[in-house]
Amino acid sequence: MSSRRFFIKGTLTGLALLAVRPKAAAASTYTNPVVARNFPDPFVLRHGGKYYAFGTTGQGRTADGRVFAVLTSTNLVDWQPAGGALTPPAGSEGADFWAPEVVLHKGTFYMYYSRGGGAIAATVGHQLHVATSSRPEGPYTEVAALPVPDSQFTIDAHPFQDTDGQWYLFYARDFTDTDNGYYPGTGLVVDRLVSMTQLANQARTVLRARHKWTLFEANRLMPLYGNRTFAQWHTLEGPFVRRHAGKYYCFFSGANFLTDRYGVDYCTAERIMGPYADSGSNAGARVLHSVPGHVRGPGHHSHVLGPDGRTEYLAYHAWNEAMTERRLCIDPLAWTAKGPRCLGPTYTPQPLPK
Template sequence: MPQRLPVLVCLLSLVVTTAMADEPTSFTNPVYSENMPDPGVLLHEGTYYAFGTTGDERMPDGRIFRVLTSTNLIDWKEQGGALAPPIADTKKQYWAPEAAYDNGTFYLYYSVGTLDDLRFEIRVATSESPAGPYRDNGVALKEGANAPFFIDGHPFLDDDGQWYFFYAKDFLDTDGGARAGTGIVVDRLLDMTRLAGEPKTVVRPRYDWTLFEADRVMPMLGGKKFDWHTIEAPWVVEHDGKYYCFYSGSNFGTINYGVDYVVADSVTGDYHDQGQYARVLRGVPNLVRGPGHHSIVRTPDGSTDVAVYHAWDAKMTRREMCIDPLVWTRFGPRCVGPSVSPVDLAR
């Protein structure tokens, strides 16, 4: 029997190698052509789990947040909804789900609120399985300034094992050249459901390209009008000893919407090098509209960073899920896209 062991090992190696060789590496966007806004992607034990915004709609199983799975980032399978709506009010909007794994438990962070007064909070749900179903823990995350608009939570695990939480909130002042609007903040997590209450500003809008709407009426501020700018959807990557906080900016329904970044030497900043335009990913007239609100993950072989993002279909009836390689250049990170023709991730 022992003399057969090398043969068995060779056969197993051949099976694994053949399976990996059979995985497709070429794709054409969109990789998922149904509605999949704000794709938050978690890689766990060789499977990618993508969670998408469902707004005030429900999946056929009655849950919220569409769940897709893939082993190669190209072929995606539907898994139903992630979370039973924790609030009976059917007017509630559910946005921007993103999952994290810690110590045997999966955590789903998401935003919930109403459009009539633009008041949103971030809540947390847990599950023993990455695809769910998740159960809301009944408590909203709190932050130091008690922001009425509190969205797009992004958990980040640093090298020392400490979790941090990036999120978007509103600012009204224009100190130091900042624009009134939505910006990004970071806080330390005491545990996976509690913030330290020490929020620090990461990035705020400063340039024209991030304009969401001129003379925007803000109902939660008594109907006051602002030239409102938006920076949202943080996603953090550590690369060559520096921390890159990627974000989406501008109005998600326009050609101006896209992805930029700021960079720092530590996870809490100070962050700098904000772009005067969307340097990483931006729309292409008559081809791609509104690419953004992305995740960044590695290919299965670990060789390439990939942005997973949404972009509008031609009729602007849904936001489809797309992917493109992310390249680290001497000028900073740049996305190879948004692509509309075949791309090979293996190149």
């Protein structure tokens, strides 16, 4: 993998001095970003009348020496720092930690994330892990690795519980072949969780890249795969699943996160393990995409219900103008006749979540 990807994707600057959006003078509106500091890959958990946001820290640590910055809120707009979430496991010095997601199961909070080799991640890869805590904000302790056979790069774990109570794990992994006309690159898969800390290792492909807009980089040299150069390397990442009107929607972010092509799209299936279809996404991201001159690279999102318990919001990151920080933003999601569409990205005052 290119060093640029490994250093930029997982970096969180200003950890010890993480600032949050001050309370709005006008109580009726908010304006994105709702957190005006770096907070990549945001996941928001709603629990006990409170919101907990978790963000990627890369190789950084919060002021309390932990991994993954935590913020809390009661309205999705006014956020307060709550330290770090994960106690760094022994032997992880210099490793990158990416994209945490948290679920509650039988009284225990489970955090899924990936960690890799930091400065040498281009040659040692990234793997999924899980940690547990008795409290939503942590501290979390790593309890297991989730190795994926024949894969050196697995990231962006997303746990999903189906209507029958069974848990599944969606994640992104690399594919180096061009079978069936697909581009090589990072794609999406799903596997059943035998327990909250063990995969069944019966993964099925959810979606691979076959559209030009998801290009990450042309002529990409990949040390992870024997210094092989790929004419076109594409990326699908950040899966997040919703069941709506009897169908499963696997949302994802596609393309190079540094570009204005980066955005959120989706594929659908009748069954949780697929097959999934992405018809209609050949022209670019449909759910959430850049707004020239105003918003660049919105994506790697999570879904969360607003304070009313009904309105669905996307929490996502987008670049600041200088492209030095990916900041936390929120906007409502609408289920339209053409499919799900974010009512954004917005950059002007919007009604506060109710």
